[in-house]
Amino acid sequence: MRIGNGSSPTQFVLLGLLNQTEVHTFFLAMILLAFVTALAGNTLLLFLIQVDSSLHTPMYFFLSHLAFMDICQTLIIVPKMSVDFLTPGNPISPAGCGTQIFLTLTIGGAECLLLAVMAYDRYVAICNPLKYSILLSQRVCLSLAGGVWIGASGDALIHTVYAMYLPYCGSKAIDHFFCEFPALMKLSCSDISLYETLVFVSGIVLLLIPSSIILASYTCILSTVLKMKSTKGQQKALATCSSHMTVVGLFYGAAIFMYMRPRAYHSPKQDKIVSLFYTIVPPVLNPLIYSLRNRDVLGALRKLAGKYRVVQQH
Template sequence: MERGNSTSVTEFVLLGLPNETTAHAILFAGILFLSITAVSGNCLLLFLIQVDSALYTPMYFFLRQLSFMDLCLILAIVPKLLVGFVAQKKVISLAGCGAQIFFIMTFGGAECLLLTVMSYDRYVAICRPLQYSVIMSRRLCLITTVGIWLGASLNALIQTISVMRLSYCRSNVVNHLFCEVPVLVKLSCSDTSVFETVVFICSVLLLLIPSSIILASYVSILSTILSMRSAKGRRKAFGTCSSHLTVVGLFFGAAIFMYMRPRSYHSPEQDKIVSVFYTNVTSALNPLIYSLRNKDVLSVLRKLLRRRLMGRLGNRQRD
């Protein structure tokens, strides 16, 4: 990975989609809707977990981390993306591009690791319920979370520094919605073979291994569910597992498709669609699938709404 003396790029032009087209308008509206849904859902979930002590459990501790990661991922991408849709010149500085890559890699990588830990949490809760409180102790949850953030940040730092050290002497036009490692590698005129090997190894550690652990956890969970005597319990557990696996499949599938394909197989239009999936779509679905369909969370929400309603009625009666 040589730096090369020909690096003269100080900014990138994010091409995105051509303005004044139907595809442009549809994508803009879709991303805006998904972003509003993601921010609203994740903020609501963070608030509900914070205000009710009944949700101070390992599962909701990890869900709070997931909501925070989704919010950060949206904020790292969408504001600049939406401005780019309406701006005449879609420019981002070299430093801004590096910062965007670092934050995307940090929050995306942390989510990969967190989803793996959450699948293990569900495995212990369903397959080893009597040992759950001992295994999933608060100390383990805290250590695991610190490890997730440190591991994801280190991976992001390595890849960001490496991609920023490449030479960009061919073009500064990025045919993508935002700065991402695979897209910038295609623009480089450096020898990227070593860097691509590093990206592949990091992808194995953050994508393939975690997705294999998640799959193994849910296979064990499903085998336990099948042994349940209650048909109603089996249906409920199957519904929960299938919805979780759908979101995990979308996130990991899109990320693997983006980061583990050879450079020659990347298509700009495919990359744009896939990136929207693993950033915006899953961030909007996570609070709906993991929590807002959960009876405990809905119970807390109903309780707060009742208090709010009773408070308003009391104020009106005093007036």
């Protein structure tokens, strides 16, 4: 890491999302509440999927990965953000900043790809149910999950290495609440036009293509659902699809807005707000939307509670 023409290592400072005022303290409390809710909801979901054999299906296999990603994302961002609020000016080393960039990009990219895989899973289950066990066999599911993690981590590694080897001049203050490379790029004193092209290409691969797959999958699902004779079944499927698409739209919309705009159109205040919608909000909503409203998950939860009561009685 270089500053100007020097070669000595430097420390960065994250300016954070909030200031030390009563109103911002309240917002931090809300974020910490969301953090606890996300951890509790996703941990419970992971536990239920592991202990209940009725949830050992492709759908819940992918949901377990989503829950793990959401747990990791909140742990990577919220604790550090809270410490920076309590002790302003708390530095972060280049290695720490690079690690945070790599981890957040890996988890974020993996979630982008996984949501497309999950949409394909629902498409096969509803539109081609007779082929479900073949098209989503255990081997296929493991391959898809492996591809999601490998693809996301490979993309994250490229961006992290590039960001860490750029020269940084003057200010060491990153106007953000975590190390995110669009915010870091503003401190660089080199020409990053080629890198902006790379970011745009990554956006197409990780954001536009997966979101197109999701849109196509849900369009086919809705077409199949609307042909059902059962009005109750139609209403249930439409309610589920609409809630899924709301979360997906929020996640991809915010990420596309952040990563596929030219650097000149970015403003620190706007970027920080937008970042909340694909880092902190989805981990809170995903367990509610995808799982805890699901009859199978609620059944597994009731069975677990019943076993606990039996143990307590003895």
